[in-house]
Amino acid sequence: MTVVPSDPDSITNILSVNISTLDLRETIELFKSWIDQNDKKRVCVTPANCVLWAYDNGDLRSLYNTSAMNLPDGVPLIWASRLLGKPIKGRVTGLDLLPEFAKTGNEKRYRFFFLGAKEGVAEYLAEKLSLQFPHLEIVGHYSPPFADRFSDHENEKIVSLINAARPHVLWVSLTAPKQDYWIHEHFAKLNVNIAIGVGGAFEVTAGLIKRAPVWMQKAGLEWLYRLMQEPRRLFKRYLVEAPRFIPLVFAQKFGLISVDHKKANH
Numbered sequence: 118m119t120v121v122p123s124d125p126d127s128i129t130n131i132l133s134v135n136i137s138t139l140d141l142r143e144t145i146e147l148f149k150s151w152i153d154q155n156d157k158k159r160v161c162v163t164p165a166n167c168v169l170w171a172y173d174n175g176d177l178r179s180l181y182n183t184s185a186m187n188l189p190d191g192v193p194l195i196w197a198s199r200l201l202g203k204p205i206k207g208r209v210t211g212l213d214l215l216p217e218f219a220k221t222g223n224e225k226r227y228r229f230f231f232l233g234a235k236e237g238v239a240e241y242l243a244e245k246l247s248l249q250f251p252h253l254e255i256v257g258h259y260s261p262p263f264a265d266r267f268s269d270h271e272n273e274k275i276v277s278l279i280n281a282a283r284p285h286v287l288w289v290s291l292t293a294p295k296q297d298y299w300i301h302e303h304f305a306k307l308n309v310n311i312a313i314g315v316g317g318a319f320e321v322t323a324g325l326i327k328r329a330p331v332w333m334q335k336a337g338l339e340w341l342y343r344l345m346q347e348p349r350r351l352f353k354r355y356l357v358e359a360p361r362f363i364p365l366v367f368a369q370k371f372g373l374i375s376v377d378h379k380k381a382n383h
Contacts (some may be wrong), residue, residue, distance in 0.1 A: 129203035130367055132172040133377040136163060136194060137186050140207035141214065144188065145221055151185075152227060152285045152310045158185035159304050160313040161297050162211045165193040165362045166354050170294060172365065177294055178377070180301050188214070192337030193359075197366040211315030215288060215322050222286070223250035230282050230309075231258040231273065233290035234319040242323040257282035265295075272303060280308040286314040290319040 128135045140149065151158050161167075161202045171178040181187050188209040189195065195221070198205040222229060229246075231239040239258035247255050259278055263273055279287055287309045289296045296314030304312060320326040328334075331340030344351045370376040 120363055129201065130206060130376060131194060131197050131201065132362075132369060133175040134163060134166050134168045134171050134181050135187060136168070136189050136198070137209070138189075138205045139209070140202065141209050141217060143206070144186075144209050144214065145188075145218055148218060148286075148311060149221060149225065150223070156310060157271065158311050159300055160184060160186045160188065160311060161312065162190045162209075162214075162293065162315055163187040163194075164190040164293070165197075166358055167293050167297075168194070168359055169362055169365075177297075180294075180297060182377075184297075184301075188226065191340075192335075193362055196337070197362070200370055211313075211318035212321050212328060214313075215315055215318040218286070219246050219250055219253055219322075222253040223253070226252050226254060227254045228254040228283065230256055230284035230287050231290070231319060232261075232279070232287060233296065234260055236260045238319050238323060238325065239290070241325070242319050245323055256284050262329045267299075276303055276306050280306075283308055285310045288319075289314040290316060292316060301358060352364055 127138050129138050130136070137144070150156075160282075161181055163181060164326050167177075167181075167190075169369075171181050171325075189205045189207075189210075190210045191208060195205050195208055196307070221227070227280070231242055232366075234242075235238065237260065243255040243258045257278060259275060261267060261269070261275060267275070287307065289300055289312065291299055291314065293314060293316055296316070300307075300312045300314060317326065321328050326364060329339040333339055333342050340355050344355050365374065369376055
C-alpha cells in the first residue's frame with residue numbers, strides 16, 4: 118500500500134507545522150506517482166529554522182500546512198519527532214532529493230526546469246546533469262535578478278518561461294522561505310506537476326559548494342559546517358534563532374504551548 122502525505126500516519130506535527138514522516142525513497146516514489154498521474158503539487162523543504170519561523174508567523178504556517186508535503190530537512194526534526202511520539206523515518210533534504218530524483222528523471226525521461234540561484238549556477242547545473250543523465254530532459258533554466266520581491270513584469274516573464282517549457286518538476290532556489298512564498302503566489306498559473314524549493318541544492322549538486330562530510334550529516338552537524346562556510350549570513354539563523362527550537366519542542370511535548378493540529382489541505 119502506498120503511503121500518502123494526507124494519511125495521518127505519514128504526518129507529524131512539530132510546532133504547528135505538518136511534517137512528512139516519509140523517508141527519501143518513499144518521497145521519490147510518491148513524486149513518481151504524482152507525475153505519472155498528472156497531478157499538480159506544491160512541496161516545501163522545511164528545516165528547523167523554517168518551522169520556527171512558521172510557529173511565529175501565521176501566514177507562513179498556513180502556506181506550509183496547505184502544501185502537499187513538507188519535507189523533514191534536518192536531524193533536529195528527527196529528534197523532535199521521536200520526542201513527540203511520531204517518528205520521522207529519515208530526513209529528506211533538498212541536497213539529497215535533487216540528485217537522487219535526477220536519477221529517477223533519467224529513467225523516466227522527466228522534464229526539469231531550474232529557477233533561481235546566482236547568475237550562471239542553474240545553467241552550469243543543467244549542463245552537468247545533462248552529461249551525467251542523458252535521458253533527463255532539462256527543458257529550461259533561469260536566474261532572475263536579485264530582489265526581495267520581483268516586479269510584476271519579471272514574474273510574468275518567469276511564469277511564461279516555465280509554462281513554455283512544460284516541466285514535470287520545477288526546482289526553485291531562492292532561499293527559504295522566499296522560494297516557498299514565490300511558488301505559493303504563482304502556483305495556480307504554473308503548468309507543472311511538482312513545484313519545490315530546494316535552497317542551496319543547485320550549488321551543491323553542481324559541485325560549486327562542498328557539502329559537509331557524511332559523518333557530520335549523520336551526527337546532525339551539517340549546520341555547523343555550513344556556518345563555518347558562511348558565518349556572516351548564517352550566524353543569526355543558527356546561533357540566535359535555532360536554540361529556541363528544542364525548548365519549544367519540549368514545551369509542546371508537555372502541553373505547555375498550544376499547537377495547531379489542523380491537517381494539511383491536499
